[in-house]
Amino acid sequence: MNKRITIKDIARELNVHHSTVSRALRNDPRVNEKTRDLVLSYAREHEYQINMNAVQLRGTSNNAIALIVPNINHSFFADVISRLTDIAFQKGYVISVFQSNEKYEQEKEIINTIIKHNFAGVIVSIAKDSQKSDHFRLLKKFGIPLVFFDRVCEDIIAPKVIVNNYDITASVTEYLIKKGYSRIAHVTGTSAINVFRNRKEGYQDTISKFNVEYKNSIEIQNDFSIEIGKQVFDELWSASEKPDAIISSSVNLTLGILVQANRLNVKIPEQLGLITFGSMQSNEIYQPHITTIEQQETEIAQAAFDLLEDIIENKNNESITKEIKAQVIFRESC
Amino acid sequence: MNKRITIKDIARELNVHHSTVSRALRNDPRVNEKTRDLVLSYAREHEYQINMNAVQLRGTSNNAIALIVPNINHSFFADVISRLTDIAFQKGYVISVFQSNEKYEQEKEIINTIIKHNFAGVIVSIAKDSQKSDHFRLLKKFGIPLVFFDRVCEDIIAPKVIVNNYDITASVTEYLIKKGYSRIAHVTGTSAINVFRNRKEGYQDTISKFNVEYKNSIEIQNDFSIEIGKQVFDELWSASEKPDAIISSSVNLTLGILVQANRLNVKIPEQLGLITFGSMQSNEIYQPHITTIEQQETEIAQAAFDLLEDIIENKNNESITKEIKAQVIFRESC
DNA sequence: ATTATATTTGCACACGTTTGTATTTTCTGA
DNA sequence: TCAGAAAATACAAACGTGTGCAAATATAAT
Numbered sequence: 001m002n003k004r005i006t007i008k009d010i011a012r013e014l015n016v017h018h019s020t021v022s023r024a025l026r027n028d029p030r031v032n033e034k035t036r037d038l039v040l041s042y043a044r045e046h047e048y049q050i051n052m053n054a055v056q057l058r059g060t061s062n063n064a065i066a067l068i069v070p071n072i073n074h075s076f077f078a079d080v081i082s083r084l085t086d087i088a089f090q091k092g093y094v095i096s097v098f099q100s101n102e103k104y105e106q107e108k109e110i111i112n113t114i115i116k117h118n119f120a121g122v123i124v125s126i127a128k129d130s131q132k133s134d135h136f137r138l139l140k141k142f143g144i145p146l147v148f149f150d151r152v153c154e155d156i157i158a159p160k161v162i163v164n165n166y167d168i169t170a171s172v173t174e175y176l177i178k179k180g181y182s183r184i185a186h187v188t189g190t191s192a193i194n195v196f197r198n199r200k201e202g203y204q205d206t207i208s209k210f211n212v213e214y215k216n217s218i219e220i221q222n223d224f225s226i227e228i229g230k231q232v233f234d235e236l237w238s239a240s241e242k243p244d245a246i247i248s249s250s251v252n253l254t255l256g257i258l259v260q261a262n263r264l265n266v267k268i269p270e271q272l273g274l275i276t277f278g279s280m281q282s283n284e285i286y287q288p289h290i291t292t293i294e295q296q297e298t299e300i301a302q303a304a305f306d307l308l309e310d311i312i313e314n315k316n317n318e319s320i321t322k323e324i325k326a327q328v329i330f331r332e333s334c
Numbered sequence: 335m336n337k338r339i340t341i342k343d344i345a346r347e348l349n350v351h352h353s354t355v356s357r358a359l360r361n362d363p364r365v366n367e368k369t370r371d372l373v374l375s376y377a378r379e380h381e382y383q384i385n386m387n388a389v390q391l392r393g394t395s396n397n398a399i400a401l402i403v404p405n406i407n408h409s410f411f412a413d414v415i416s417r418l419t420d421i422a423f424q425k426g427y428v429i430s431v432f433q434s435n436e437k438y439e440q441e442k443e444i445i446n447t448i449i450k451h452n453f454a455g456v457i458v459s460i461a462k463d464s465q466k467s468d469h470f471r472l473l474k475k476f477g478i479p480l481v482f483f484d485r486v487c488e489d490i491i492a493p494k495v496i497v498n499n500y501d502i503t504a505s506v507t508e509y510l511i512k513k514g515y516s517r518i519a520h521v522t523g524t525s526a527i528n529v530f531r532n533r534k535e536g537y538q539d540t541i542s543k544f545n546v547e548y549k550n551s552i553e554i555q556n557d558f559s560i561e562i563g564k565q566v567f568d569e570l571w572s573a574s575e576k577p578d579a580i581i582s583s584s585v586n587l588t589l590g591i592l593v594q595a596n597r598l599n600v601k602i603p604e605q606l607g608l609i610t611f612g613s614m615q616s617n618e619i620y621q622p623h624i625t626t627i628e629q630q631e632t633e634i635a636q637a638a639f640d641l642l643e644d645i646i647e648n649k650n651n652e653s654i655t656k657e658i659k660a661q662v663i664f665r666e667s668c
Numbered sequence: 669a670t671t672a673t674a675t676t677t678g679c680a681c682a683c684g685t686t687t688g689t690a691t692t693t694t695c696t697g698a
Numbered sequence: 699t700c701a702g703a704a705a706a707t708a709c710a711a712a713c714g715t716g717t718g719c720a721a722a723t724a725t726a727a728t
Binding site: 006007008018019022023026050051053054055056057058059060 | 713714715716717
Binding site: 098 | 384387391407419420429449450452589593618
């Protein structure tokens with residue numbers, strides 16, 4: 001319970017004014033080299049640590065960045081978090097990660113917390129049911145820099161890092177059509193989110209463009225899970241007209257689909273083509289290897305950080321949108 | 335860039351002293367109901383947000399908890415983080431997650447940051463090469479409550495939440511022996527970490543206890559990866575005496591082992607029994623299903639939080655160690 | 669030695685809150 | 699109506715830093 005040592009303690013001990021100590025610690029040229037060394041060595045010896053609350057209160061600086069994601073333990077977000085943490089740390093920033101649990105209310109609470117603590121900036125991927133945008137507006141009102149990534153809030157002007165969901169989905173749909181698949185189903189999330197809406201539109205526009213008759217987009221409102229994936233397959237497979245290919249928006253859904261396909265002895269890719277967003281860890285051991293659409297977490301993290309840093313440093317470039325291209329890794333499932 | 339509204343702004347506007355506003359906002363009974371309502375409605379209308387830096391500077395309260403893990407995107411840690419975030423948030427605390435990247439230096443930096451920002455407490459699972467413990471000692475010197483989970487620092491007195499690694503590994507080793515396996519290999523991490531050392535000891539003691547001749551513990555110093563898993567299998571399988579079972583400490587290692595076993599047409603469980611720590615997502619689609627030892631992330635998170643809260647509230651119970659039992663889910667791989 | 673100048677240090681206030689104490693206002697009862 | 703109590707409010711200091719400005723000290727130039 002050792003009371004913490006402050007700048008004034010050092011000053012008293014060394015018979016100088018605390019302002020001199022303050023300057024010495026920050027290598028201000030105005031302080032004599034001799035006294036500076038004295039201060040520094042005393043500080044080191046007594047393990048002085050600056051009190052950031054005081055610094056921030058005074059409004060001088062702040063190096064804490066908040067990161068809000070729907071789910072920390074979702075592999076895409078976990079990867080982005082991990083990369084972002086490293087990038088920021090290396091640049092002298094500290095990242096605090098918050099989880100909205102896909103809930104608007106929680107996201108709002110988090111943002112209040114962020115404002116109260118005076119974070120230097122915020123990077124966010126929005127919750128599923130976060131349609132209202134008042135909380136983001138509040139953030140801007142308080143002058144806190146804001147950057148969106150992946151799932152963005154479209155009626156807020158702020159830098160955004162997005163994935164080329166429309167193009168990539170259009171592209172794989174076209175690929176499937178040209179491979180001869182004619183009844184391609186698409187499983188994705190709620191259209192309220194740009195990510196899933198864009199994928200859906202990419203899919204639908206391509207289907208229309210090539211005059212394919214079968215068009216079937218399933219929107220999952222709940223969290224993606226293996227269980228839901230099973231249900232989706234069952235639903236598709238019990239319909240009068242079965243699909244001959246599926247584009248899935250999530251690894252969990254895909255796993256569920258595979259479970260049921262196996263149970264019914266549906267052959268992939270002969271009877272059913274399959275492409276999924278996300279990376280399949282099980283591809284290492286599972287036959288056939290599934291074609292995946294992989295997001296570039298590192299690039300996304302880097303872009304988001306760079307954009308935020310630009311605003312923090314007043315290189316005003318709001319309303320910029322940076323697109324990171326996803327990559328299709330073609331394998332044996334189609 | 336709207337300057338943020340403060341307690342004094344409200345006071346000036348309402349012609350009262352700012353101390354009255356302060357009390358009103360915190361529902362102090364000493365302030366008249368009428369003026370309190372006035373203050374509250376004004377604050378609400380102008381979206382007043384308290385400045386936590388000022389509050390913390392004054393030393394009143396603090397609701398920020400730091401969480402340090404080696405890797406955010408490791409599924410075990412991601413799960414613990416996710417649970418912990420929810421538990422804490424519900425109790426009015428805010429969690430900041432930091433990633434040490436398995437590096438002592440980074441862990442140390444993080445702890446300095448935590449001290450500088452006056453966090454209310456710290457929950458940590460230590461980095462692989464974090465043998466020195468001076469940084470944790472520093473934390474205690476500054477009076478910041480500390481709790482370890484999973485990977486603990488043994489020469490620091492602090493509450494710890496651990497998994498029964500010794501017992502569970504001993505138990506599955508015995509299980510394998512009684513099933514008739516006689517050349518059981520064990521793949522794990524560096525003995526510098528309690529988690530892996532305990533598993534190794536549990537394995538070795540059991541092998542000795544039953545007078546089994548074959549005893550082979552491989553310690554991986556690097557990060558666990560599928561690639562390393564492949565190498566481990568190759569090494570084991572090219573030895574003069576091949577194992578007939580493997581206990582693996584990580585899903586990634588196990589995946590690598592499976593890849594090579596498949597390539598060489600090694601039959602599981604006939605030619606090779608297999609048990610792994612961690613949960614295998616691919617079990618849903620892969621035959622045979624692998625027997626897993628699953629850690630209870632939710633219980634671990636809850637226990638860690640409870641212990642921390644106890645110290646924060648001065649229910650002094652340092653030096654307590656709580657054990658959370660892992661669960662073996664027996665499947666077809668042995 | 670005496671100015672003039674450069675270097676170093678000290679002073680005082682500010683940041684936004686909280687809280688013990690003093691002061692003012694309101695209420696009560698005779 | 700007035701003293702006294704109770705309620706409400708105001709005052710002031712403190713938390714740890716940073717910074718413009720003044721003061722003091724050292725150095726240089728004549």
